[in-house]
Amino acid sequence: MTQPNRYDLLVVGGGINGAGIARDAAGRGLSVLLCEQDDLASHTSSSSTKLIHGGLRYLEYNEFGLVRKALQERETLLRAAPHIMWPLRFVMPHMPNLRPAWLIRIGLFLYDHLAKRELLPGSRGIDMRRHAAGAPLIDSIKRGFVYSDGWVDDARLVVLNALDAKERGAEILTRTKLVSAERRGDEWEARLRHADGSIRVVHARAVANAAGPWVGEVLHGALGRGAQHSVRLVKGSHIVTRRLFDHDHAYIFQNPDKRIIFAIPYEHDFTLIGTTDVEYTNDPAKVAIDRDETQYLCDSINRYFKRKISPADVHWTYSGVRPLLEDENAANASAVTRDYRLEMDDGAGAPLLSVFGGKITTFRKLAEEAGDLLCRALGRDAKTWTAGAPLPGGDIANAKFDTFADAFAKRHPWLPAALARRYARAYGTRAERVIDGATSLA
Template structure:
């Protein structure tokens, strides 16, 4: 599949569904709809996962802390999805054990035990072990902690490469017939004779007119703005913008467990092994009212995360230890909660059927994106005369079919065996590089390496560990157009590269005329 070649050559086209927004919800909806036989166009004003969907804590989780707000339905829904998603893409998702040191000044031990009991039993588990207490004096996770933390708890959730999850949904949608337009803004939508007439504009000035039978507004932080300023439609729903920020520091511990820390203000923060050499710490929950295009962590948030890390870890960090940070705005469903951290992470779908259907997505979290997408298409499809049933719960994402048949648990439990098979087949590639390919591309690694039989066939090593063959694959199949797409969203290679690497890669792309202008 040549992703960019899927785009239409004419300046106008017709479709069943126009999806506005290339974050996780929009990409998931496009995939589900295309898989039911609907013709789909998706437009995203920037890159796929350019904003909220690449700025998460990168967890597939039920939301242990949501139990305190009595959101049992949301937690159960997310816990069910947790294992569905792990099976669908075991190359970019994997189980992770979380340690919660018991802080005597915070939630009492009995309450934590009760919460974890509910967490273990609200939904069926096949892949993930349950929770239990820990003696931190004897467990490996106790070593990096301050000596006063002697007791704790451990439970299971999952890790995900959030930006790649979006791209894989878009790839699957495109392979099922959807047309994906990145860096293409929807300037207007107008109801006309039972259709929506939409005007799209690519950043290079190329215009495209789309006639759609239905529109899905999955614009995330821009959902309300799209309704009012582009669609000129009123809605009774509203979003509450809450900024979540993270910091990355050099590795604070050697083992493979993550931590969940309680803050004196009642919030929780994760400390997670990240990209082998680093620790990811986050998130914050801060009310946000600024420009959604330019979101950045504040000095106060950096200090907050450093202070909470120092409350638990014996290794002291300061803001000068932060090697990278990121922030994103979560478009949460407004529920009048006084505290930003208490705002619901559930979603609602708002249908305007005063003519051609317009469905708007309010709220949501990355763990429940597949269920949200299924619910959205369940609403739209019957209005378009489509009665095909839901299908994504039993399907893998591109690269997730490590072993046949699917679905099964083997791919989750035997990922290392898959990597070993790759290393036997491509023994001319460095094991560390091949492991990275396996994690990023899964079974699609064979497509990346198709026709290549030795190191020379990989082409120029543009940056350390980044060869022309991979760049070409990303440009052709994953809508990458520039260095930021490649180094920070399709991968996290930028975290491992010296200063100036992004400029070097952009210069290489320009020299080889491999840029957005070639689409």
């Protein structure tokens, strides 16, 4: 039995990587404490474009290994939580002056075949003059391509990982900051500060630094350590407008600057547009979109749509800071790799693992690799387990969410249809716990 305030692993950071590592480690039998200075998913992990995707554009940077890994994880995640993730078809209008059609076809062929694909249909060419997705676009666009990726409720993905970790024995502390940590022989002594200012001293056999944009600050400050790797902070901003099209496909648009922009159906009545890539050097907690970014996104849409938008049409914006693995050879922010590195410092006592980079799609694999390293360092022989394990509420037969949601609605005819589907989406198979035997809204 674990002694009070003594753990096998202290995880610093409550974003997707920290929550994923906590879940993986707890499932292997380690006693785990996770501390997050704010709330779960309160920064980078809730500010993504909300896609589970292989990263089609990364092929242009020869990131074949990353794309293969992400495509494999896309399939795994769609099975693990089909209530908060679902397939989405993307339309790429062809602009001959930006990329030739043959190059796009080669890229899509690789995207279809780099990894095993069972849940999603493959890519194909389309006549934009006859396809529903062509109607909102300018008349000069005659052809295009359609392919598959996935949508995710990013913040809820973090919460479900933390919930699963907790149900497997982990302790999750939000609004709790790591103040300092020192090696004491074969363990770490860490001081944690709660929101009320009180200090708690804990001991852990290992520390996992998954602080995202703050990974360097935690290393150099609270932990007093150096590192071989570092991160480049890149701001990504999004805008949300009223719905710009009347179908359920998303768009991927090519820009003259070689970047791509997504336009995605969002919450039924809106369109989510993003993202930007801007080098960022300020406080990650105070990130916000600026006028240039807003105009850039509007211009990107106006290049393709008949209906033009301006900053006045923007209903909501959000921005996040991506802690990308530093790449000195990258010419610009868009070219920086989205892959990750796990750096293990175990040469002088208790092990310390730090996470640099990563993307939401590959979090499970990152956490699994982190779990392998930590268990090896701690002398624990614990097998991997998350590849086939559903997240809470995700144990839906054959990942067929619509079948599950229809059955749930039929079991509860007193629920308005929209609310029944909302419960099914938010809680999956655990929606019955929310209902808790109720037979009316009264």
